[in-house]
Amino acid sequence: MAHEMIAATNAIVTLDVALPGIVWGWIITMNMWAKSIGTGIIFLGFYLLKKHPEQTGFIRFPVVAISIVFIHIFLFFTVIDLHQMFRFWHIFFYPHVTSAITIGAWMATGFVGLLLGMAYAIYMKKDEALYDKLLNYTVILAVPVTLYTAGLMAQSTARELWQMPTESAQMILAALLAGSAMMILLGGNKFSDAVKKDLAIVLGLAAAASFILYMAELVFGPMKAEEVAAVLHYIKGGEYTIMFWIGQVMAFLVPMALVCLSLKNQSYYLLKIAAVSALVGLWVSKHVWLVIPQLLPMS
């Protein structure tokens, strides 16, 4: 509608303040990317320890170590993105429970506590039973920690592109993609063929489902809202088109193709390339999706 209106009125903004620009930039991309790995490795660790306990016992310590590292990367970038980072404690002492940021901060804090408990159980006490018991709680808490960013994006009323049902699915899929990719890189050649096959299938399916969601947004999003159509112009011939497709190819298409080839040829080497491509591409895909709605003028 707006295009027809502009053609009819030739309306041109001749004076307005500068757009605020990209307020949530690469720091928030790092936040989402690191969180996907930090929670995803827990999902995959839980799955492998349940399904293949005999062959995957050695992953207990690396899984919790990787999760702790990446969750702290996520927390680090969360805090440094605050313009008043030394007031971070306000979230705990002046909490506003309708905010996804508040809920996310509490959940992430609990998640870190459980991770530290798991690390203590496996590294200090060498107690696998305690580790597995804590893992049951950790994997449950990993779900809201993964999803709260989708809630935050949904609460961003100004950004029509970020819709809750889609974003929540994308967050979970990103965690599965990143978790399986990291697990493939972690396992080396220690995993049996059955474990490798499971990881390949999770990586391939997460990539396929994520790609379908992005393409569905690309094609059908503009039919729902004019604002979405305007935003998607930035990746349909606009300034973020190349970056968007680099992300899609690296995060989803290359892993899908390599997973198929690796399953056919039983090549773990191809699977590792798929994992690296997925991790790099995920960062790019997340970044483009984060940035483009911020380019649209609100006034």
Place this chain on the structure above:
Amino acid sequence: MQLGFLVDLRLCMGCKGCEIACKVENEVPLSTWRLRVKYVDVGTFPETKRTFTPLRCNHCANAPCERICPVSALHYLENGIVNIDKERCIGCAGCVMACPYGAIYIDPQTQTADKCTYCAHRIASSMMPSCVVACPVEANIFGDLDDPMSSISKYIQSHQGDVQVRKVEKGTDPHHYYVGGGNVTLNPLASIREEGHNLYNNITHLPVGGHH
């Protein structure tokens, strides 16, 4: 009490007196605005006209900024004003992402969110907001929407067929009304922004929002 604003765009002549009054009253730093007037040129020469639209916080009853704020820095006052506590704000910019009107910015001096508060400090002293006082044509009308005898309520009643709010589809229930508005003035997608068409080109902007 529910305070609200109404701007009669048929009266506004784009003098920016309200902008300056707001800047002075609230010590708004360079490169940021709590209130600004947008100019949109319509038509093709020689059949052209210029429209003026003052834009400020809409003080929504269902404010996305208040909902997303993790520390209640953005909060409601009893008179309906969405106020901000800059001492409590952590500068997460969630409110900047949430506001569909682009009314919130990160103050480059305090590194906290800031926006129009309908001059809450003046209201507390029974004074009108500074932009209302400064307007030479009384295009800004301010008052209690719950009081049927207030000037704003009477204005709305007498212009019922021509009263609009911005972005109703967002469900924010804004308490900022416009009379004489249209798509060109109220819908940001209904006008284009092209290099070379600004009244002032090649402007050097101060960094907005600090470290990004």
